[in-house]
Amino acid sequence: MSDDLASRLREQGLRLTPQRQLILRAVEELRHATPDEVLCHVREQVSSVNASTVYRTLEVLEELGLVRHTHLSDRAPTYHSTLEHEHVHVVCRRCQKVRSYGPELVAPLVAALAADGFTMDVGHLAVFGECTDCAPDPQTDAT
Structure with missing residues (x-):
């Protein structure tokens, strides 16, 4: 790179x-990182x-x-390398785990917006909710 x-x-x-080389390498190694996380990683070196x-x-x-980001x-914003494939971020509000999914996940939304004259930036998209590990168990909540 x-x-x-x-x-x-x-x-x-x-x-x-x-410094520019170290910072780019830190973003690539950390995959998703805030500026403070990048700083900590760079300061290790x-x-x-x-x-x-x-x-x-x-x-x-x-630029x-x-x-x-x-x-x-x-x-703070979270940065990732453009070497990775374009992806949608899915974030659990409870445990903060971030998962990445391919753009095909939101293809119908992208197509609908394109038909209305809007180009969507899929790589900037973050969807928030709860992962299965954190979501309440409906069987235990029903009692």
Whole structure:
């Protein structure tokens, strides 16, 4: 990925720095991570990286199309690499577990919105609810 990162940065007149490489690698390794989680991961390797560097770099990487963000909680956005296939995020409100599903899960919704002249950003979509591990058991609640 560093060749792609380097070429995209050069196209924008920017340099490939060790911090940018570390931050992109952290997003790829963590798969879904907030800026604070990226910072902690990067600091395991280089303690001098600060939060503002992480936030600025994530913005640059997103502008370059190398990472995307979505909101998986009411906290900071969560970033993931664009190397992963496009996916819908499904989040359990109780245990916070995040599952990823292919875009075919929402294909009828995408098609309906497209028919109405709207293009949906599937990779930014997060659906909230309860997973089967956290949902109340209807048999025990019926008594």
